[in-house]
Amino acid sequence: MAIGVAGPGSAWASAQRRERLEATMRGRLGRECVYVPSCRFGLFVALRHWCPPGSRVLMSPVNDDVIFFVVLAAGLRPVQAPLNPLDASIDIDAVPEKVWGSLSAVLTTNLYGNPDPAPGLRARCDALGIPLFEDAAHAIGSEVGGRPVGAWGDASVFSLSKHAGAQAGGVLAVADPRLRETMETSCAELLAPRRATAELAYAVRPYAEAAVRGLRLRRAAWVTLRLLGLTEREEIRMPLRPEELARAVALAPDLAAHDPWVRVDMHDYRLRSGRFRLARIGRRLDRLDEVLAACRAGTELLLSTRWAPPSTRQGDTGRAQPLFRVPLLVADRDAAITVLARRGVVVGYLYDPPLDDYAGGTFTDVSPAPQAARWFARHALPVDPLQARAAVEVLEEAGVRPAESPQSLTDPAAEGPGPVGG
Ligand SMILES: Cc1ncc(COP(=O)(O)O)c(C=O)c1O
Numbered sequence: 001m002a003i004g005v006a007g008p009g010s011a012w013a014s015a016q017r018r019e020r021l022e023a024t025m026r027g028r029l030g031r032e033c034v035y036v037p038s039c040r041f042g043l044f045v046a047l048r049h050w051c052p053p054g055s056r057v058l059m060s061p062v063n064d065d066v067i068f069f070v071v072l073a074a075g076l077r078p079v080q081a082p083l084n085p086l087d088a089s090i091d092i093d094a095v096p097e098k099v100w101g102s103l104s105a106v107l108t109t110n111l112y113g114n115p116d117p118a119p120g121l122r123a124r125c126d127a128l129g130i131p132l133f134e135d136a137a138h139a140i141g142s143e144v145g146g147r148p149v150g151a152w153g154d155a156s157v158f159s160l161s162k163h164a165g166a167q168a169g170g171v172l173a174v175a176d177p178r179l180r181e182t183m184e185t186s187c188a189e190l191l192a193p194r195r196a197t198a199e200l201a202y203a204v205r206p207y208a209e210a211a212v213r214g215l216r217l218r219r220a221a222w223v224t225l226r227l228l229g230l231t232e233r234e235e236i237r238m239p240l241r242p243e244e245l246a247r248a249v250a251l252a253p254d255l256a257a258h259d260p261w262v263r264v265d266m267h268d269y270r271l272r273s274g275r276f277r278l279a280r281i282g283r284r285l286d287r288l289d290e291v292l293a294a295c296r297a298g299t300e301l302l303l304s305t306r307w308a309p310p311s312t313r314q315g316d317t318g319r320a321q322p323l324f325r326v327p328l329l330v331a332d333r334d335a336a337i338t339v340l341a342r343r344g345v346v347v348g349y350l351y352d353p354p355l356d357d358y359a360g361g362t363f364t365d366v367s368p369a370p371q372a373a374r375w376f377a378r379h380a381l382p383v384d385p386l387q388a389r390a391a392v393e394v395l396e397e398a399g400v401r402p403a404e405s406p407q408s409l410t411d412p413a414a415e416g417p418g419p420v421g422g
Pocket of ligand 1: 038039040041063064066067109135137138158159160161169170266269
Protein backbone atom coordinates (compact mmCIF):
# COMPACT_ATOMS: atom_id res chain seq x y z
CA MET A 1 0.00 0.00 0.00
CA ALA A 2 1.76 3.19 -1.20
CA ILE A 3 0.50 6.22 0.64
CA GLY A 4 1.48 9.84 0.25
CA VAL A 5 4.14 9.29 -2.40
CA ALA A 6 3.36 12.30 -4.53
CA GLY A 7 4.68 12.48 -8.08
CA PRO A 8 3.41 12.83 -11.65
CA GLY A 9 2.20 9.19 -11.67
CA SER A 10 0.34 9.67 -8.41
CA ALA A 11 -1.24 12.95 -9.61
CA TRP A 12 -2.40 11.20 -12.77
CA ALA A 13 -3.83 8.27 -10.79
CA SER A 14 -5.63 10.66 -8.42
CA ALA A 15 -7.13 12.61 -11.33
CA GLN A 16 -8.37 9.38 -12.93
CA ARG A 17 -10.00 8.26 -9.69
CA ARG A 18 -11.62 11.64 -9.09
CA GLU A 19 -13.01 11.68 -12.61
CA ARG A 20 -14.44 8.22 -12.15
CA LEU A 21 -16.19 9.24 -8.91
CA GLU A 22 -17.58 12.32 -10.61
CA ALA A 23 -18.83 10.28 -13.57
CA THR A 24 -20.62 7.87 -11.23
CA MET A 25 -22.42 10.70 -9.47
CA ARG A 26 -23.16 12.47 -12.78
CA GLY A 27 -24.81 9.23 -13.95
CA ARG A 28 -26.98 9.08 -10.83
CA LEU A 29 -28.03 12.73 -10.82
CA GLY A 30 -27.87 13.85 -14.44
CA ARG A 31 -25.84 16.87 -13.32
CA GLU A 32 -22.25 17.98 -13.49
CA CYS A 33 -20.41 16.94 -10.34
CA VAL A 34 -17.16 17.99 -8.71
CA TYR A 35 -15.41 15.74 -6.18
CA VAL A 36 -14.76 17.47 -2.84
CA PRO A 37 -13.06 16.08 0.28
CA SER A 38 -16.26 16.47 2.33
CA CYS A 39 -19.85 17.62 2.03
CA ARG A 40 -19.22 20.56 4.38
CA PHE A 41 -16.37 21.81 2.17
CA GLY A 42 -18.59 21.57 -0.94
CA LEU A 43 -21.32 23.54 0.83
CA PHE A 44 -18.87 26.28 1.79
CA VAL A 45 -17.74 26.60 -1.83
CA ALA A 46 -21.35 26.79 -3.08
CA LEU A 47 -22.43 29.35 -0.48
CA ARG A 48 -19.43 31.55 -1.25
CA HIS A 49 -20.19 31.45 -4.96
CA TRP A 50 -23.88 32.36 -4.75
CA CYS A 51 -24.32 34.40 -1.57
CA PRO A 52 -22.68 37.76 -0.87
CA PRO A 53 -21.49 38.20 2.73
CA GLY A 54 -24.30 39.28 5.04
CA SER A 55 -26.95 37.32 3.08
CA ARG A 56 -29.68 35.53 4.98
CA VAL A 57 -30.12 31.78 4.49
CA LEU A 58 -33.19 29.80 5.55
CA MET A 59 -32.16 26.46 7.05
CA SER A 60 -33.41 23.76 9.39
CA PRO A 61 -32.67 24.04 13.12
CA VAL A 62 -32.58 20.24 13.38
CA ASN A 63 -29.28 19.79 11.65
CA ASP A 64 -25.65 19.00 12.30
CA ASP A 65 -23.95 21.93 14.05
CA VAL A 66 -21.11 21.64 11.53
CA ILE A 67 -23.48 22.87 8.79
CA PHE A 68 -24.49 25.83 10.94
CA PHE A 69 -20.80 26.75 11.30
CA VAL A 70 -20.25 26.42 7.56
CA VAL A 71 -23.03 28.98 6.99
CA LEU A 72 -21.36 31.31 9.52
CA ALA A 73 -17.92 30.71 7.97
CA ALA A 74 -19.33 31.80 4.58
CA GLY A 75 -20.24 35.13 6.17
CA LEU A 76 -23.99 34.46 6.13
CA ARG A 77 -26.77 34.87 8.66
CA PRO A 78 -28.63 31.61 9.40
CA VAL A 79 -32.42 31.98 9.61
CA GLN A 80 -34.08 29.01 11.33
CA ALA A 81 -37.17 27.61 9.62
CA PRO A 82 -40.34 26.23 11.18
CA LEU A 83 -40.45 22.45 10.73
CA ASN A 84 -42.92 19.65 10.30
CA PRO A 85 -42.75 17.89 13.71
CA LEU A 86 -43.01 14.39 12.23
CA ASP A 87 -39.99 14.41 9.92
CA ALA A 88 -38.25 17.76 10.54
CA SER A 89 -38.73 18.90 6.95
CA ILE A 90 -39.13 22.64 6.33
CA ASP A 91 -42.77 23.72 6.77
CA ILE A 92 -43.06 26.10 3.80
CA ASP A 93 -46.47 27.48 4.79
CA ALA A 94 -45.32 28.34 8.31
CA VAL A 95 -42.48 30.58 7.10
CA PRO A 96 -43.80 34.15 7.50
CA GLU A 97 -43.98 36.23 4.29
CA LYS A 98 -41.74 38.83 5.92
CA VAL A 99 -39.06 36.17 6.38
CA TRP A 100 -39.34 34.98 2.75
CA GLY A 101 -38.85 38.56 1.62
CA SER A 102 -35.63 38.88 3.64
CA LEU A 103 -33.89 35.78 2.32
CA SER A 104 -31.02 35.44 -0.14
CA ALA A 105 -31.04 31.63 -0.27
CA VAL A 106 -32.65 28.46 1.07
CA LEU A 107 -30.72 25.40 2.26
CA THR A 108 -32.50 22.06 2.65
CA THR A 109 -31.34 19.28 5.01
CA ASN A 110 -33.27 16.18 3.89
CA LEU A 111 -32.79 14.92 7.41
CA TYR A 112 -31.96 11.21 7.68
CA GLY A 113 -32.92 10.93 3.98
CA ASN A 114 -36.51 12.21 4.35
CA PRO A 115 -36.73 14.80 1.59
CA ASP A 116 -37.60 18.42 2.26
CA PRO A 117 -40.45 19.62 -0.01
CA ALA A 118 -38.04 20.51 -2.83
CA PRO A 119 -40.61 21.23 -5.58
CA GLY A 120 -42.38 23.81 -3.36
CA LEU A 121 -39.09 25.32 -2.20
CA ARG A 122 -37.83 25.46 -5.79
CA ALA A 123 -41.00 27.34 -6.81
CA ARG A 124 -40.62 29.77 -3.90
CA CYS A 125 -36.94 30.40 -4.67
CA ASP A 126 -37.71 30.93 -8.36
CA ALA A 127 -40.44 33.43 -7.49
CA LEU A 128 -37.99 35.30 -5.24
CA GLY A 129 -35.06 34.98 -7.64
CA ILE A 130 -32.83 33.36 -5.00
CA PRO A 131 -30.79 30.13 -5.10
CA LEU A 132 -31.82 26.82 -3.55
CA PHE A 133 -29.08 24.64 -2.05
CA GLU A 134 -29.65 21.01 -1.18
CA ASP A 135 -27.68 19.29 1.56
CA ALA A 136 -28.12 15.73 0.35
CA ALA A 137 -25.60 14.25 2.82
CA HIS A 138 -28.23 11.88 4.23
CA ALA A 139 -30.27 11.49 1.06
CA ILE A 140 -28.09 10.06 -1.67
CA GLY A 141 -30.78 7.54 -2.72
CA SER A 142 -33.94 9.52 -1.91
CA GLU A 143 -36.37 10.99 -4.41
CA VAL A 144 -38.90 13.79 -4.33
CA GLY A 145 -41.25 15.06 -7.02
CA GLY A 146 -39.97 12.54 -9.57
CA ARG A 147 -36.30 13.50 -9.26
CA PRO A 148 -33.43 12.42 -7.04
CA VAL A 149 -32.81 14.65 -4.04
CA GLY A 150 -29.93 16.85 -5.19
CA ALA A 151 -31.47 17.49 -8.63
CA TRP A 152 -33.58 20.47 -7.52
CA GLY A 153 -31.12 23.00 -6.22
CA ASP A 154 -28.84 25.45 -8.00
CA ALA A 155 -26.22 23.42 -6.19
CA SER A 156 -26.37 20.31 -4.05
CA VAL A 157 -23.84 18.56 -1.87
CA PHE A 158 -23.39 14.90 -0.97
CA SER A 159 -21.34 13.19 1.72
CA LEU A 160 -19.65 9.93 0.78
CA SER A 161 -19.12 9.27 4.50
CA LYS A 162 -22.78 8.37 5.01
CA HIS A 163 -24.53 5.67 2.90
CA ALA A 164 -21.34 4.98 0.95
CA GLY A 165 -19.53 4.58 4.29
CA ALA A 166 -16.21 5.84 2.92
CA GLN A 167 -15.56 8.04 5.98
CA ALA A 168 -14.38 10.75 3.61
CA GLY A 169 -15.29 12.44 0.36
CA GLY A 170 -18.18 14.38 -1.02
CA VAL A 171 -19.65 15.72 -4.21
CA LEU A 172 -20.76 19.18 -5.26
CA ALA A 173 -23.34 19.03 -8.07
CA VAL A 174 -24.47 22.05 -10.08
CA ALA A 175 -27.60 22.68 -12.14
CA ASP A 176 -25.78 24.84 -14.68
CA PRO A 177 -23.11 22.69 -16.35
CA ARG A 178 -21.16 25.83 -17.31
CA LEU A 179 -20.35 26.33 -13.62
CA ARG A 180 -18.42 23.11 -13.30
CA GLU A 181 -15.07 24.66 -14.06
CA THR A 182 -15.70 27.66 -11.80
CA MET A 183 -16.53 25.31 -8.93
CA GLU A 184 -13.44 23.24 -9.60
CA THR A 185 -11.26 26.35 -9.50
CA SER A 186 -12.89 27.61 -6.28
CA CYS A 187 -12.34 24.21 -4.66
CA ALA A 188 -8.71 24.10 -5.74
CA GLU A 189 -8.09 27.53 -4.19
CA LEU A 190 -9.50 26.44 -0.83
CA LEU A 191 -8.07 22.93 -0.58
CA ALA A 192 -5.32 22.34 1.95
CA PRO A 193 -2.32 20.33 0.72
CA ARG A 194 -2.40 16.60 1.21
CA ARG A 195 -0.58 15.26 4.29
CA ALA A 196 0.96 11.81 4.30
CA THR A 197 0.05 11.36 7.98
CA ALA A 198 -3.60 12.13 7.25
CA GLU A 199 -3.61 9.63 4.39
CA LEU A 200 -2.03 7.05 6.68
CA ALA A 201 -4.62 7.66 9.43
CA TYR A 202 -7.35 7.27 6.81
CA ALA A 203 -5.79 4.06 5.53
CA VAL A 204 -5.49 2.40 8.93
CA ARG A 205 -8.77 3.64 10.42
CA PRO A 206 -10.95 0.64 9.44
CA TYR A 207 -8.30 -1.79 10.71
CA ALA A 208 -7.91 0.10 14.01
CA GLU A 209 -11.67 0.20 14.45
CA ALA A 210 -12.12 -3.47 13.57
CA ALA A 211 -9.34 -4.48 15.97
CA VAL A 212 -10.77 -2.69 18.98
CA ARG A 213 -14.30 -3.77 18.04
CA GLY A 214 -13.10 -7.36 17.76
CA LEU A 215 -11.75 -7.11 21.28
CA ARG A 216 -15.03 -5.54 22.39
CA LEU A 217 -13.11 -2.54 23.69
CA ARG A 218 -15.69 0.14 23.11
CA ARG A 219 -13.96 2.68 25.33
CA ALA A 220 -10.65 1.93 23.61
CA ALA A 221 -12.33 2.38 20.22
CA TRP A 222 -13.55 5.77 21.28
CA VAL A 223 -10.15 6.81 22.61
CA THR A 224 -8.50 5.61 19.39
CA LEU A 225 -10.86 7.68 17.29
CA ARG A 226 -10.18 10.68 19.49
CA LEU A 227 -6.44 10.24 19.12
CA LEU A 228 -6.84 10.10 15.36
CA GLY A 229 -8.79 13.38 15.55
CA LEU A 230 -11.88 11.64 14.19
CA THR A 231 -14.25 12.38 17.03
CA GLU A 232 -14.13 15.05 19.67
CA ARG A 233 -17.55 15.83 21.00
CA GLU A 234 -18.68 14.48 24.32
CA GLU A 235 -22.23 15.83 24.10
CA ILE A 236 -24.63 15.82 21.16
CA ARG A 237 -23.73 19.40 20.27
CA MET A 238 -20.11 20.54 20.33
CA PRO A 239 -19.27 23.29 22.84
CA LEU A 240 -20.25 26.62 21.20
CA ARG A 241 -17.51 28.76 22.79
CA PRO A 242 -19.52 31.95 22.02
CA GLU A 243 -16.77 34.49 22.63
CA GLU A 244 -14.27 32.78 20.33
CA LEU A 245 -17.05 32.16 17.81
CA ALA A 246 -17.98 35.85 17.79
CA ARG A 247 -14.34 36.68 16.97
CA ALA A 248 -14.38 34.19 14.08
CA VAL A 249 -17.72 35.52 12.79
CA ALA A 250 -16.25 39.04 12.71
CA LEU A 251 -13.63 37.75 10.23
CA ALA A 252 -16.13 35.91 7.97
CA PRO A 253 -16.17 34.90 5.21
CA ASP A 254 -13.16 32.91 6.36
CA LEU A 255 -13.01 29.14 6.52
CA ALA A 256 -9.71 29.07 8.45
CA ALA A 257 -11.11 31.28 11.23
CA HIS A 258 -13.98 28.80 11.69
CA ASP A 259 -11.82 25.71 11.39
CA PRO A 260 -12.12 24.66 15.09
CA TRP A 261 -15.91 24.37 14.62
CA VAL A 262 -16.14 23.20 11.01
CA ARG A 263 -13.57 20.40 11.35
CA VAL A 264 -15.34 18.58 14.18
CA ASP A 265 -15.56 14.80 13.54
CA MET A 266 -13.49 15.23 10.36
CA HIS A 267 -10.19 17.07 10.53
CA ASP A 268 -9.49 16.20 6.88
CA TYR A 269 -12.56 18.03 5.59
CA ARG A 270 -10.58 20.38 3.35
CA LEU A 271 -7.53 18.26 2.62
CA ARG A 272 -6.73 17.33 -0.98
CA SER A 273 -7.49 13.59 -1.25
CA GLY A 274 -4.69 11.19 -2.07
CA ARG A 275 -5.03 8.33 -4.52
CA PHE A 276 -5.41 5.68 -1.81
CA ARG A 277 -8.30 7.57 -0.26
CA LEU A 278 -9.87 8.13 -3.69
CA ALA A 279 -9.52 4.45 -4.54
CA ARG A 280 -11.29 3.37 -1.33
CA ILE A 281 -14.05 5.93 -1.81
CA GLY A 282 -14.48 4.70 -5.40
CA ARG A 283 -14.83 1.10 -4.26
CA ARG A 284 -17.42 2.15 -1.67
CA LEU A 285 -19.38 4.14 -4.22
CA ASP A 286 -19.40 1.17 -6.59
CA ARG A 287 -21.33 -0.77 -3.94
CA LEU A 288 -23.83 2.02 -3.26
CA ASP A 289 -26.85 0.37 -4.91
CA GLU A 290 -26.37 -2.72 -2.76
CA VAL A 291 -26.25 -0.56 0.38
CA LEU A 292 -29.29 1.44 -0.70
CA ALA A 293 -31.30 -1.75 -1.25
CA ALA A 294 -30.41 -2.94 2.25
CA CYS A 295 -31.26 0.50 3.71
CA ARG A 296 -34.63 0.45 1.93
CA ALA A 297 -35.45 -3.01 3.33
CA GLY A 298 -34.45 -1.92 6.85
CA THR A 299 -36.43 1.30 6.49
CA GLU A 300 -39.54 -0.66 5.46
CA LEU A 301 -39.20 -2.86 8.51
CA LEU A 302 -38.74 0.09 10.88
CA LEU A 303 -41.63 2.01 9.30
CA SER A 304 -43.92 -0.94 9.97
CA THR A 305 -43.44 -0.58 13.74
CA ARG A 306 -45.51 1.39 16.21
CA TRP A 307 -42.71 3.93 16.70
CA ALA A 308 -42.73 5.00 13.04
CA PRO A 309 -43.70 8.56 12.14
CA PRO A 310 -47.02 8.36 10.27
CA SER A 311 -46.16 10.85 7.54
CA THR A 312 -42.73 9.74 6.33
CA ARG A 313 -42.71 10.60 2.65
CA GLN A 314 -42.50 7.64 0.32
CA GLY A 315 -40.36 7.55 -2.78
CA ASP A 316 -42.10 8.20 -6.06
CA THR A 317 -42.23 4.47 -6.69
CA GLY A 318 -44.52 4.14 -3.66
CA ARG A 319 -41.74 2.29 -1.82
CA ALA A 320 -39.93 3.54 1.25
CA GLN A 321 -36.92 5.80 0.73
CA PRO A 322 -33.56 4.14 1.47
CA LEU A 323 -33.11 6.25 4.58
CA PHE A 324 -29.72 6.84 6.20
CA ARG A 325 -31.36 6.69 9.60
CA VAL A 326 -35.02 6.05 10.44
CA PRO A 327 -36.24 8.56 13.02
CA LEU A 328 -38.50 6.47 15.24
CA LEU A 329 -40.49 8.67 17.59
CA VAL A 330 -40.25 7.47 21.17
CA ALA A 331 -41.45 8.83 24.50
CA ASP A 332 -38.08 8.60 26.26
CA ARG A 333 -35.28 8.83 23.71
CA ASP A 334 -32.36 8.72 26.14
CA ALA A 335 -33.70 5.57 27.84
CA ALA A 336 -34.12 3.93 24.42
CA ILE A 337 -30.53 4.86 23.49
CA THR A 338 -29.28 3.27 26.70
CA VAL A 339 -31.07 -0.05 26.17
CA LEU A 340 -29.90 -0.19 22.57
CA ALA A 341 -26.30 0.61 23.56
CA ARG A 342 -26.30 -2.24 26.09
CA ARG A 343 -27.01 -4.59 23.22
CA GLY A 344 -24.40 -3.07 20.91
CA VAL A 345 -26.75 -0.92 18.78
CA VAL A 346 -25.16 2.51 18.77
CA VAL A 347 -27.34 5.53 18.03
CA GLY A 348 -25.73 8.68 16.60
CA TYR A 349 -26.71 11.64 14.44
CA LEU A 350 -28.78 13.29 17.16
CA TYR A 351 -29.44 17.00 16.70
CA ASP A 352 -30.83 18.13 20.03
CA PRO A 353 -31.37 20.92 21.00
CA PRO A 354 -32.36 22.69 17.77
CA LEU A 355 -29.74 25.13 16.49
CA ASP A 356 -31.57 28.28 17.61
CA ASP A 357 -31.80 26.99 21.18
CA TYR A 358 -28.16 25.92 21.00
CA ALA A 359 -26.65 29.08 19.50
CA GLY A 360 -29.17 31.79 20.43
CA GLY A 361 -30.12 35.03 18.73
CA THR A 362 -26.55 36.35 18.61
CA PHE A 363 -25.61 33.91 15.88
CA THR A 364 -28.92 33.12 14.18
CA ASP A 365 -32.44 34.33 13.58
CA VAL A 366 -34.55 32.05 15.73
CA SER A 367 -37.52 30.13 14.34
CA PRO A 368 -40.88 31.92 14.54
CA ALA A 369 -42.42 28.57 15.59
CA PRO A 370 -39.77 26.57 17.45
CA GLN A 371 -41.99 23.99 19.18
CA ALA A 372 -42.18 21.42 16.38
CA ALA A 373 -38.38 21.34 15.98
CA ARG A 374 -37.96 20.94 19.74
CA TRP A 375 -40.49 18.14 19.82
CA PHE A 376 -38.84 16.26 16.96
CA ALA A 377 -35.32 16.78 18.31
CA ARG A 378 -36.35 15.42 21.71
CA HIS A 379 -38.27 12.37 20.49
CA ALA A 380 -36.45 11.25 17.34
CA LEU A 381 -34.44 8.07 17.78
CA PRO A 382 -32.42 7.74 14.56
CA VAL A 383 -32.00 4.01 13.95
CA ASP A 384 -29.61 2.66 11.34
CA PRO A 385 -31.80 0.68 8.92
CA LEU A 386 -28.93 -1.78 8.49
CA GLN A 387 -29.51 -2.73 12.14
CA ALA A 388 -33.30 -2.67 11.92
CA ARG A 389 -34.00 -6.22 13.05
CA ALA A 390 -31.75 -6.04 16.12
CA ALA A 391 -33.07 -2.60 17.07
CA VAL A 392 -36.73 -3.64 16.84
CA GLU A 393 -36.05 -6.71 18.95
CA VAL A 394 -34.38 -4.64 21.69
CA LEU A 395 -37.04 -1.92 21.66
CA GLU A 396 -39.85 -4.51 21.83
CA GLU A 397 -38.18 -6.39 24.68
CA ALA A 398 -37.60 -3.18 26.63
CA GLY A 399 -41.20 -2.08 26.10
CA VAL A 400 -40.15 1.28 24.67
CA ARG A 401 -43.19 3.53 24.31
CA PRO A 402 -43.98 5.61 21.22
CA ALA A 403 -44.02 9.38 21.67
CA GLU A 404 -47.36 11.02 22.26
CA SER A 405 -48.73 12.67 19.13
CA PRO A 406 -47.45 16.22 18.58
CA GLN A 407 -50.82 17.20 17.05
CA SER A 408 -51.34 20.04 19.49
CA LEU A 409 -48.18 21.70 18.11
CA THR A 410 -49.74 22.22 14.70
CA ASP A 411 -53.45 22.11 15.57
CA PRO A 412 -54.34 24.10 18.69
CA ALA A 413 -57.93 22.74 18.53
CA ALA A 414 -56.73 19.12 18.79
CA GLU A 415 -57.99 16.97 21.65
CA GLY A 416 -55.58 15.24 24.06
CA PRO A 417 -52.55 13.30 22.80
CA GLY A 418 -52.54 9.77 21.38
CA PRO A 419 -49.63 7.54 20.37
CA VAL A 420 -47.71 8.77 17.37
CA GLY A 421 -48.18 5.76 15.15
CA GLY A 422 -51.83 5.26 16.08
C1 LIG B 1 -27.03 16.76 7.58
C2 LIG B 1 -25.54 16.74 7.36
N1 LIG B 1 -25.04 17.47 6.37
C3 LIG B 1 -23.73 17.50 6.11
C4 LIG B 1 -22.85 16.79 6.89
C5 LIG B 1 -21.37 16.91 6.61
O1 LIG B 1 -20.92 15.84 5.85
P1 LIG B 1 -19.34 15.63 5.75
O2 LIG B 1 -18.92 14.95 6.99
O3 LIG B 1 -19.13 14.81 4.50
O4 LIG B 1 -18.75 16.99 5.60
C6 LIG B 1 -23.30 16.01 7.93
C7 LIG B 1 -22.36 15.23 8.75
O5 LIG B 1 -22.70 14.35 9.48
C8 LIG B 1 -24.69 15.97 8.17
O6 LIG B 1 -25.19 15.21 9.17
